[in-house]
Amino acid sequence: ALTELNLRFCDGLTSLPESIIGQLPALESLQLRWWQDLTDLPDSLGQLTALTALEIAACARVTRLPDSLGQLTQLQVLDLSDCSALTALPESVCQLTVLLSLGMHGCVNLTHLPDALGDLGALTDLNLSHCRQLAHLPESLGQLTALQALRLAECAALTALPASAWQLSSLTALNLAGCKALTALPELLGELTALRQLWLNECVRVARLPDSLGQLASLTLLDATRCCALTRLPETLGRLAALTTLNLRLCTALTALPESLGQLASLSLRELCVDCCMSPRPVPEPLAQQLRGLASLRVGNCRAL
Template sequence: MQDLVNLKVISLFHSENLVRIPELSSATKLELINLAYCRKLLELPSSLQHLEKLTHLNLRWCKNLRFLPSLYKATSLTTLILSDCSNLFSFPEVSPNVRELQLEGTAIEEIPSSVESLCQLISLSMEDCARLKNLPTSICNLRSLEVLSLNYSPNITTFPEMSRNITELNLQATAIEEVPSSIECLSNLCVLNLARCRRLKSVSTSIHKLKSLRGFYLRDCSRLEIFPEILDTLERLRNLDLSGTALKELPSSMENLIGLRQLRLENCESLVCLPESFHKLKSLWFLYVYGCKNLVIWPDNLFSAIGGASLTGRVEMQKDLHGLSSLKELDLSGTNLENLPTTIKQLTRLQKLILWKCERLKSLPELPPSLIHLDAHDCTSLAEVSSITKLFEQALLCKDKPYTPKTLACLFTNCFLLDQKVVASPGTPKLQMLFGHMFTILKDYHQASPQRNMFTTCFPGSEIPEWFDFKSSGSSINIQLPSEWYYNRHSMENFPGFVVSAVVSFQDYFDDAHFHIRCECHLKSCNGDCPNLSCSFTVWSRRGLHGSRLLGSDHLFLLYHNELVRRFVETQASNKCIYKEASFEFYPGVWERNWSQCISCEVKHCGVHLLSAATDDAEVQPPKRYKYVS
């Protein structure tokens, strides 16, 4: 026992061997007690209820705590955290002034009807309470309650009756079977989370009366077959997640979701069509239909020459594309598309197009100039991507904002048909022709434009393109720079730009993590100084979204990063210094909590091509002979 009259804070969190704390009756000024993760704590002194200035009590993960003394007289207490106190069976007795109760993971079986006395309560969280049964009707008397979270409480079977002041209702993975018409009373509700409610069968049409609703989440409600008619406009609804539901179609009244920004329909395997009114979603930014294998009917005014496999295996085509004018990201992964519509180029705000594992896709049309990321992993039937050269040209000539780089990534991993030796002249690979066009675009751009841009691309292949000046086996290369190239702080017109390439061997490599390549460049001047330029670029990021995938072949990577080179020489290179040599080193890596070298990948070949605005016309043609440098 000590004189604790001036003590305001007790912070003993993670005191693994703490069993009890002393009487605190003399600590009349105590405001905060933090005993989180004191796993052996068995009891608390009864004097807690006399601490009139106590505002915050944190007992998270006190797993052996079985009894909490009455805190009814602790009138200043506003926050009580009992999360994961798994041996706590009784709802705590607290002052009516408490504003936040966190009771996740406790063994509480019921909320007493006296809960209505907590007139100041704003947030009540009882997630992962496996024993908790349905709530008392008196909970609707909590007029101040704004957030109620009952996620992963499997014995909650009925939709709770709440005060109209509730703004966030989380009922994920509960046993609720329906959303009743009485939900229309929740006029201030902004978030309704019913994800993984696998018994949910129906949602009342009264949902359209929730004018404040911003997020509605029904992911993995696997018994939900019908989405309700939206009988009036919902201007504020921004996010709607219907992924993994049993929906066969969407109502035409979807057009009333005039403020919708994101729609997820991933893995809706029963979905066969989208409504004709779908094109009226003018505010839609993100559309995800990944894994909708049976989606065979598309609106006439949405896509042209696009569809999924019908029962006969034939792809059904439709007509025009006028809607979705705000679309920024489109994920068609895992669908049975054979072609994309030529009118897709009208999506002038589309930035990201994901076509992962569209195994029937054969070719790509002209794509919108706004596109900065194209993911065509595992499009094993893809044989024609001639339109990509125009996309590179559009990226390099981007005039959105002066000196703002436009990053373009086009990824064609495991698209083996692209490397077949057909087309044009005999023996000329498709990719070599494509790379030849890219060379011309880069040369013209670098000579004429002061803008700063970047692009990366990846194709199956084991050879560095013919037009690269310098090639080497292995992961490093040293080159001699032309004598006329030097850096003048007032003019960069004579300083080189670099296009680099690497052939990476993927043997038994699974891409479950982010993959990147780091390229380090060392410049050596006549004075011997050697500034270091390092450029890392992520080639693809899986994030577990589409599962792990085996890569068992070589792939070629190209990188052009003019903006990085300019920034480097402007800040680090010596003024009026002549650089005579440059060395390049390539490192493949993966992200596992931090970047580390990828031991299952090997850089087999690498190459460098130099670009200069001072190049003569006679020098801009692809070299007829390779220059191999060790």
């Protein structure tokens, strides 16, 4: 019996024929990619109860998914990347209790997520990058206790994360790059004690980072490139004993680096970038003397040097 079906560039077809679905009881993987004319999927999709992976990607005219999606109780991977006309997910998607990965990268017209999103208790990877109309996330997000990666890059309408988001105790990667409406990170950031990678590049309205940043003992990468409103870093930065990469390129309002950074240079820090820093003292002399452990130091285009 057929277990994998990959259909690409099926121009002229507006829907997946129901006659096909009825003949695929053992299908485990279905890929529909780059269908220019696909507008919807039949309710009979829910009959594919053996599916573990469903990819409906770059289907730019799909506006909705059938409620029967919730009947795919074995589904582990759902990829809806670049379905640019999709505005919402059916509430039934929250019944997919073994789902591990939900990808919605490039769903530029997605406006909201189901309130019961937190019912996806097995979810480890949630990719909402380039969902430019998504202004808020459901409070139930904090119930995703298995979540390891939350990708929100270029979510330009997102002003804040729900308070529950800072309870994601398994989170190791948080990408907020290009969230241009984001104004601040709360002290609750320090609750993400498993976090290893934090991308804040082009968060152009964030003026400061919370003191609780120093509680992220597992953090290895902090990228704040082009955070042009950022004026200071907390002294607690020196507590990030696992940090290996710190990127502050084009942080043009940054006035100085905390002297506690020298503690990292002698411990773990290997790459420091402060290119195009407008500060009169981008790297204070006492700190510069402690940077002997660095493998890469970039301090180009600092006008005051």
